[in-house]
Amino acid sequence: MNRLDYHSPMVRQAVETPTMLAPIMEASFTDEALRAALPADPSSIKQVILSGCGDSFASGAATYPAFAQLCQLPAQGISALYCGRYTTPAELDGALVVLNSISGGPSRVIESARHAKAHGAFTVAFTSNPDSPLARECDSILQLKELPDTTGTPKVIAYTASCVGLFYLAAKLAETQKKIDGAEYQAVRDALYRYGTSDFAAVADAIDETVFGYMETWSKFDRYAMLGDGGDYGAALFAGFKFPESVGRMAHWDDTENFNHVGYFHRELDKIGTAMAVSADSPTLQQAIRTARVLCEMGRIPVIATDAERELFPPEAVVCTMPRAPYPWMAAGFLHIPLTLLASYPHALEPDMLAPYRNKQHPWDNGDRLRKSHIEVL
Template identity: 30%
Template sequence: MKTPTATRMYAEAQEAAAAVARQFDANAAAVEALAARLRAQPPRFIVTCARGSSDHAATYGKYLFETTLGLVTASASPSVGSVYAVRPKLDGALFVAISQSGKSPDLLRNAEIAKEAGAHVLALVNVEDSPLARLADTVLPLHAGPETSVAATKSYLCSLAALLQLASRWCGDAALREAEAGLADALADAWAQDWSALVGGLRAARNLFVLGRGLGLGAAQEAALKFKETCGLHAEAFSSAEVRHGPMAIVGPGFPVLAFAQDDDTGAGTAAVAEEFRARGAPVWLARPGAPGAGVLPLPASAHPACTPLLTVQSFYKAANALACARGHDPDVPPHLNKVTETV
């Protein structure tokens, strides 16, 4: 078996800070131009379209756009256009398609429908000459560089970073823009954090919940996917509010919970749910910037709550890679999976 530092997942995730810095520099002019266009001609609403890790990035984008711009942001089901052949009324919308490869047939079909309906199609894509990039009205390349491990890491973080850069320039918030400038260094700090307690605690686990809320919900979704994909560990993601509506009934002694708490108004509620589960005897780990105490996973201070999910996921990726190796899995080659999934 590979050691944790010998995997491609480790090497590629470690590159995220440099990739984000590269992306911010390369895309600055294009993002400024797009933001100016969107301020001059505001869309009626925003629609995202993606699958897998990219859809978790879209969840982050929903909360980011709604909290910074007040624009309703909805996730389009790719099957509506590709399988049911329905043409949603998207005139005047900003249609944000997120994809690493840019060639999934259902995503392409929905982008075509959106463009024909009068939406402005924005593609966040890692492969700059992909069919999706050629189709889009505006392209923001992720600049993640080659990613050969099946598990997406740096390309996911670059997707979040692209959404963050667009939102900061579009809304004109000085604090968010300042946080954007320091994000690459903060990601490097996040990579250096020690989450070995989580690795040891989940080595023999079979199931767990991952909790997040608001801007952090997409991070919880991404972590749950990576547990399944790389570690062979069944994990389900829930909002720390929604977990109270039924799922919490099965949490008790021996049922692990990983909670991602934001440093915003959702943080106290997420931490309270984590503490309630700990009181029931569940093994609980809480990741929250600056939070002290037992069972807390360290995170560097975040310059803005919108940056916190990126730092959380970067620390998580290192732990997930180590956990996969500890459980006897190769995180680079999960069973039955390919790097590119082309869904019709």
């Protein structure tokens, strides 16, 4: 089979990241736009919360380490449900709360904005729709511009752009708080642009070929496990979301420690596809390597997305090697791309597997369950 014959819209969002991402970065994340998204007195920010639903939740889980490391502030990536209903006043006082939603319409993110503002947070609507309810609710807006039309297919490039935008915002906050100087801020900007365009372009074809070459085996699985630690957990989370979304099959996500306590005991290993996101600079790199070895010993061959050296992992493992990220927090915003291909090709190979709601079958055509859900500010 020629893999190019199976480049569905979802596959193309992954392999064509460099050409799709460049205009988004250039239009959306100018220095002026980033500064306008922050409060007039950036020194007032004492902690950071990144929040959203679904893919937008995963982007916060992948990128919060950038805020922690660059800004030297407590940072967390949490769901909008948790942000709006469970965060305490102490967590929100003096916080920068970034609410990520491409549409800006779901009730939970609007609720989170109201809850955060009521308890002293500065809120940012990170959205492609500046006229959305979320944008009207927040103190400022960071607009995602030049997103390609991906109607009717699971979103990949929008998620990648969200991760990159949050990285840019972390760098700008760090500069305005004088945690990094202007030269380092520009170095981060340049590195982000280069990594998402020319650096990834150099390996995109090889990664695509590696994943497609494993499809004969992968297509036999009917459930999936995605593993990652720290920011890499966000990449695993997003990749896991794509399986029910694209082919209607069950997936779960975990960190390597909990997997070794619980997931280790799974049965029917011939039915479980397992993948890992592993940053080269992860504090749990050695734990991830040991987990990969255990998986191979069990006959449960993992697919690994990493910017570490291929030789670190078992020879049996299927390894998709990304360019080495220039900052320890950066790879987590891109490691989802190889893992997303694992969810993209099955529905390209078997279009009948497309998840029901993509065909607007009842009850999956009812978006009101998200946009008209009751809002309650606690």
